[in-house]
Amino acid sequence: MLGSFTEADDAVQEAWLRLARSDADSIDNLRGWLTTVVGRVCLNALRSRAARREEPVDDRLPDPVVTRPDEAPGPEQEAVLADSVGLALLLVLDTLTPPERLAFVLHDLFGVAFDEIAPMVGRSVDASRQLASRARRRVRGAAAAGAADATEPVTGVDRARQRAVVEAFFAAARGGDFEGLLAVLDPDVVLRADIGTLATPAGVAAAAGVRRGAHQVARNALMFANPASVLHPALVNGTTGVVVTVDGRPAAVMAFTVTGGRITEIDAWSGQDRLRHLDLPVLGD
Known part of the structure; x- marks a missing residue:
């Protein structure tokens, strides 16, 4: 969601602090509650980042995931890693508005329903669906532009x-x-x-x-x-x-x-x- 280890860690810690201040026994769906809280914290972080950004977007790359070759996952897991945190996807996500990014990541990557996403972004279910649709078109457009460089899985x-x-x-x-x-x-x-x-x-x-x-x-x-x-x-x-x-x-x-x-x-x-x-x-x- 954020492309930053530090901001992601802050978002998770903020969610746990809010949970600690809440009556957990009164929460019917803990997974949904945590997803909503983390989603809103991420949305606020993205909006704050956009408001204070002074450096050009091209000068800032999302944080990379670095592993030793001897600790690398197998080919199948490696493909999943490349698809989920690949720099190309993260760079495209940086061009989306915060609500578009939230709707796309939660729905398309994590399978969260739009009726859960809608309250996070303050939109109706249909409007949230449109946010994800617009984001999806931009992501697919970027993928199509780079299709000529597509290769078979790396052996x-x-x-x-x-x-x-x-x-x-x-x-x-x-x-x-x-x-x-x-x-x-x-x-x-x-x-x-x-x-x-x-x-x-x-x-x-x-x-x-x-x-x-x-x-x-x-x-x-x-x-x-x-x-x-x-x-x-x-x-x-x-x-x-x-x-x-x-x-x-x-x-x-x-x-x-x-x-x-x-x-x-x-x-x-x-x-x-x-x-x-x-x-x-x-x-x-």
């Missing part, structure tokens, strides 16, 4: 090939090999970078914002390459990624979409202020 062999492409990207960046970078980048590659409110001098990811095209992304990679950084393979939202450390401290999280042997998308989170809220796995060398 172990595919994952190894993707990992090799990512390793070639970093080797070229560290070696100052501009042509080598162009060889592994799709001509229309997109880089999205989020450094939070405080950037660090680690130089491992990118300047905030969006870069498009192989030449721009390659120049950015050369500018921010850091030979002192250590790369730890990871899965980020179910896709091939790395956690970058400098002097033993996390400095960046990066996710790569690889299609046809070339990198088509890079998502990067960096800066200590941005990373300290993430749930990062314990990393080895």
Whole structure:
């Protein structure tokens, strides 16, 4: 719903505090009551976020789910993870109004009935159904726009090939090999970078914002390459990624979409202020 570990944790804690102040024995449907409370708290958080947002939307990425490769779920569970928390879906959700987002997530992803959703958004059942319908059309439209990049479920062999492409990207960046970078980048590659409110001098990811095209992304990679950084393979939202450390401290999280042997998308989170809220796995060398 929120795309933020911190805000999600706050929403759950607020719901439990409200439950603690209530007479639980008088609640006929505890699951429905908790869903309603959490939904309303999330709705208020989304409205507050929209009201105070000062930074461009492109400069803020939803929090990623990061796992070690050896702790990764099986292929079926991995597909569910990618579909449910994939960055593409979360970015589309950020374009919806708070009521649309609430109605779509609760109904389409969690199967909550519209007669339960209606009181949360302060609309009639029919109006709530329309909110979800509008959101669904936008989500499907975004999915259709990216259908050309759709691939079959990733196998172990595919994952190894993707990992090799990512390793070639970093080797070229560290070696100052501009042509080598162009060889592994799709001509229309997109880089999205989020450094939070405080950037660090680690130089491992990118300047905030969006870069498009192989030449721009390659120049950015050369500018921010850091030979002192250590790369730890990871899965980020179910896709091939790395956690970058400098002097033993996390400095960046990066996710790569690889299609046809070339990198088509890079998502990067960096800066200590941005990373300290993430749930990062314990990393080895």
